[in-house]
Amino acid sequence: MSEAAPEFSVIKMYAAREEIYPREIKGWYANWRWVCVWLTQLVFYGLPWLSWNGRQAILFDLGARKFYIFGVVLWPQDFIYLAALLIICAYALFLFTAVGGRLWCGYACPQTVYTEIFMWMERKIEGNRSARMRLDRQPWSLEKLARKSAKHAAWGAVALWTGFTFVGYFTPIHILWGAAGTLTLGPWEWFWVLFYAFATYGNAGWMREQVCKYMCPYARFQSSMFDQDTLIITYDQERGEPRGAWKKSGSKPAQKTVQGDCIDCTMCVQVCPTGIDIRNGLQYDCIGCAACIDACDSVMDKVGTPRGLIRYATDNAIKNHLSPRQIWQRALRPRVLVYTGILLLIVTAFLGSLVTRTPLKLDVIRDRGSMGREVEDGIIENVYRLQIMNTDERVHRYRISVSGIDSITLATPDIVELKGTEARAVPVRVRVAHGMGEKGSNRIMFKLEALDDAALQVKENAVFFVPR
Amino acid sequence: MADFTNDFWSAYIALLTLLGLAGCGILLWAQSKVKIPVSKDGKQQTTGHNWDEGLEELNNPMPRWWMWMFYISIVFSVVYLVLYPGLGAFAGKLGWESTGQYQAELKKADADYGPLFAKYQQQDIKTVAADPQARAIGERLFLTYCAQCHGSDARGSKGFPNLTDRDWLYGGEPGVIKTTIMEGRHGQMPSMAAALGSDKDVENVAHYILSFSGSAMSDPIKAAFGKGKYGACAACHGADGTGNQALGAPNLADKVWLYGGSSESVMETIRKGRDNTMPPFKNFLGEAKVHVLSAYVWSLSNDTTSLARK
Numbered sequence: 007m008s009e010a011a012p013e014f015s016v017i018k019m020y021a022a023r024e025e026i027y028p029r030e031i032k033g034w035y036a037n038w039r040w041v042c043v044w045l046t047q048l049v050f051y052g053l054p055w056l057s058w059n060g061r062q063a064i065l066f067d068l069g070a071r072k073f074y075i076f077g078v079v080l081w082p083q084d085f086i087y088l089a090a091l092l093i094i095c096a097y098a099l100f101l102f103t104a105v106g107g108r109l110w111c112g113y114a115c116p117q118t119v120y121t122e123i124f125m126w127m128e129r130k131i132e133g134n135r136s137a138r139m140r141l142d143r144q145p146w147s148l149e150k151l152a153r154k155s156a157k158h159a160a161w162g163a164v165a166l167w168t169g170f171t172f173v174g175y176f177t178p179i180h181i182l183w184g185a186a187g188t189l190t191l192g193p194w195e196w197f198w199v200l201f202y203a204f205a206t207y208g209n210a211g212w213m214r215e216q217v218c219k220y221m222c223p224y225a226r227f228q229s230s231m232f233d234q235d236t237l238i239i240t241y242d243q244e245r246g247e248p249r250g251a252w253k254k255s256g257s258k259p260a261q262k263t264v265q266g267d268c269i270d271c272t273m274c275v276q277v278c279p280t281g282i283d284i285r286n287g288l289q290y291d292c293i294g295c296a297a298c299i300d301a302c303d304s305v306m307d308k309v310g311t312p313r314g315l316i317r318y319a320t321d322n323a324i325k326n327h328l329s330p331r332q333i334w335q336r337a338l339r340p341r342v343l344v345y346t347g348i349l350l351l352i353v354t355a356f357l358g359s360l361v362t363r364t365p366l367k368l369d370v371i372r373d374r375g376s377m378g379r380e381v382e383d384g385i386i387e388n389v390y391r392l393q394i395m396n397t398d399e400r401v402h403r404y405r406i407s408v409s410g411i412d413s414i415t416l417a418t419p420d421i422v423e424l425k426g427t428e429a430r431a432v433p434v435r436v437r438v439a440h441g442m443g444e445k446g447s448n449r450i451m452f453k454l455e456a457l458d459d460a461a462l463q464v465k466e467n468a469v470f471f472v473p474r
Numbered sequence: 475m476a477d478f479t480n481d482f483w484s485a486y487i488a489l490l491t492l493l494g495l496a497g498c499g500i501l502l503w504a505q506s507k508v509k510i511p512v513s514k515d516g517k518q519q520t521t522g523h524n525w526d527e528g529l530e531e532l533n534n535p536m537p538r539w540w541m542w543m544f545y546i547s548i549v550f551s552v553v554y555l556v557l558y559p560g561l562g563a564f565a566g567k568l569g570w571e572s573t574g575q576y577q578a579e580l581k582k583a584d585a586d587y588g589p590l591f592a593k594y595q596q597q598d599i600k601t602v603a604a605d606p607q608a609r610a611i612g613e614r615l616f617l618t619y620c621a622q623c624h625g626s627d628a629r630g631s632k633g634f635p636n637l638t639d640r641d642w643l644y645g646g647e648p649g650v651i652k653t654t655i656m657e658g659r660h661g662q663m664p665s666m667a668a669a670l671g672s673d674k675d676v677e678n679v680a681h682y683i684l685s686f687s688g689s690a691m692s693d694p695i696k697a698a699f700g701k702g703k704y705g706a707c708a709a710c711h712g713a714d715g716t717g718n719q720a721l722g723a724p725n726l727a728d729k730v731w732l733y734g735g736s737s738e739s740v741m742e743t744i745r746k747g748r749d750n751t752m753p754p755f756k757n758f759l760g761e762a763k764v765h766v767l768s769a770y771v772w773s774l775s776n777d778t779t780s781l782a783r784k
Contacts (some may be wrong), residue, residue: 016508018506019508019536020506020536216537373625373627376624378631379629379630380733380739381731382729382731384735397682440691
């Protein structure tokens with residue numbers, strides 16, 4: 007046996023992207039995705055145009071550091087609510103992923119949604135899958151140039167409108183609309199409109215599945231939330247294999263013994279937006295969009311076999327032939343219950359604290375300069391700046407009072423009026439008669455109460471200093 | 475270049491940086507393709523890496539744009555190092571430095587606000603005080619430079635005069651206030667314990683002093699005893715205790731007390747004396763700012779609304 011010299015070949019560790027031409031698919035799951043597209047986009051494009059209390063209903067005013075969300079005005083001090091909201095989003099994502107796999111990716115993720123919109127425009131302008139493939143293979147012609155430029159113009163328009171809407175959440179959109187008309191946006195507004203438009207155009211038009219496969223962090227860690235009972239999109243190998251075209255002759259039952267239900271039409275591959283073959287099993291590139299299910303079901307309908315060769319099922323269900331009822335029973339497993347429990351707890355705490363929030367805040371800042379001063383008749387005086395924040399949108403008059411030491415009084419007016427969402431530093435002098443209180447620091451308490459609403463009050467501890 | 479003792483270390487660091495960058499590029503280039511033995515069937519699914527008897531690495535290439543981003547990063551860093559300092563002691567083609575940036579900002583601020591202060595400097599202090607914008611500027615200056623001692627409400631504290639009453643140690647005319655801020659003040663009260671005699675005498679004089687302002691703390695009998703010894707104080711504070719602004723001697727006949735108006739505080743002042751300094755702000759703030767500041771301080775105890783109306 008002569009040993010042949012081993013042959014070597016060079017393989018590339020980086021490869022050019024292969025263009026994917028997903029075939030359009032209609033069906034139960036595709037309809038659900040369009041419902042999600044409509045819902046999310048109506049909310050996104052529509053919300054900034056709504057008005058509330060004579061202002062934009064939802065406005066994140068970064069300059070004034072105030073977030074307006076319908077009746078609620080959030081201040082920097084309310085940052086905890088943003089944290090809570092993000093935690094809720096994260097837990098909801100964990101829960102949905104543990105139960106339903108990549109539901110978020112397949113139906114609601116902006117990357118999916120905008121890709122869906124952009125692909126729709128692409129189909130309208132360049133035609134269906136085969137027409138697009140043909141167009142791309144053609145040499146440049148006037149028609150190709152026209153179609154391509156029309157497509158990019160349409161993409162660009164939607165992208166710009168998206169960027170404009172995004173900035174409309176931070177700058178009042180009616181003003182922005184006027185400024186955009188005359189191209190007199192501020193430098194930052196220009197930057198963000200164009201940046202967000204560019205991101206939309208690039209991601210939904212060019213990057214598409216590359217974002218899901220190589221850039222998305224969620225795609226990387228979602229597998230840790232999967233288990234044997236998580237719903238995934240699966241190909242029923244047992245039923246489908248061996249695959250192959252059915253011979254025209256012969257009756258079906260007879261064929262069944264040697265051939266599976268999969269006729270190897272590759273429709274499931276053609277419709278896949280990430281270009282994978284689901285029949286190879288669960289892959290990290292699968293975003294769970296169920297396009298292959300719709301495609302396979304329509305084929306099964308045509309050839310007259312039951313639907314569900316490719317379907318939502320769990321690993322366990324495929325292995326142990328579980329019924330849908332059994333799948334649902336297994337959904338209630340410890341990890342799901344724990345996620346649900348924590349989620350309910352945080353949502354309750356979040357809503358509870360948001361509802362019972364007092365729209366009034368008080369910070370007491372002892373004067374940095376003077377510790378304590380002696381004024382006439384040996385009276386001791388301390389100076390404070392009360393940072394009063396009326397986080398309500400109505401005008402309120404507040405009474406300031408102070409307690410904690412005998413004979414403690416305010417030497418400045420005790421009534422202040424604040425306009426809606428106004429914050430003001432009110433200088434306050436507090437006096438204690440000669441000989442009262444301990445030498446050194448004494449604990450006192452400021453109380454602020456609205457004259458028109460007894461429930462609207464806050465208390466804040468402070469220190470009164472008696473010089474030695 | 476104080477950061478490097480000689481050119482060697484600068485060159486050493488520059489070389490290390492460039493070699494590091496070149497190394498990144500070479501590594502990237504070398505790893506973008508690998509040579510592997512071809513399998514028997516001619517199909518090659520794996521990279522040929524094999525661990526733990528059977529764990530094989532599938533060839534699942536990264537997108538090519540990803541590799542280009544690495545190359546672009548390397549080019550970017552070279553361009554950056556040419557333009558900005560970062561290669562040893564090389565200052566960079568743009569000549570950027572943090573001190574220069576600070577100076578530029580300072581210059582910009584002077585260019586922005588200089589004319590404003592210059593405008594106010596041409597005006598009389600009382601006129602400046604009637605200008606709400608000038609008062610707002612003055613308040614911010616006060617909160618930054620004066621509030622540490624005089625309090626943010628300018629009402630002072632023990633040893634630091636209250637600037638909102640109409641009582642002045644050196645006089646409250648606009649020009650005097652400006653002089654005080656520009657040049658500073660040094661107030662001295664000598665210890666009078668020895669001159670007055672016994673502790674009892676000190677106490678009696680203190681009560682006599684408190685009686686000038688009709689203080690509730692003044693004991694009339696002790697005050698009567700103290701009257702005779704007050705002569706030692708009258709040289710500066712006057713026979714009626716109304717003080718002398720030329721000397722900076724406080725008025726003792728009002729209810730304003732720099733170190734407190736209780737009998738204990740007054741006794742301590744007499745026994746130990748006081749030494750008080752207001753620092754000069756001439757060199758630190760410059761006359762233009764002090765001018766606006768003086769107007770603000772003057773406005774604290776004077777009604778500027780009548781000025782604004784005329």
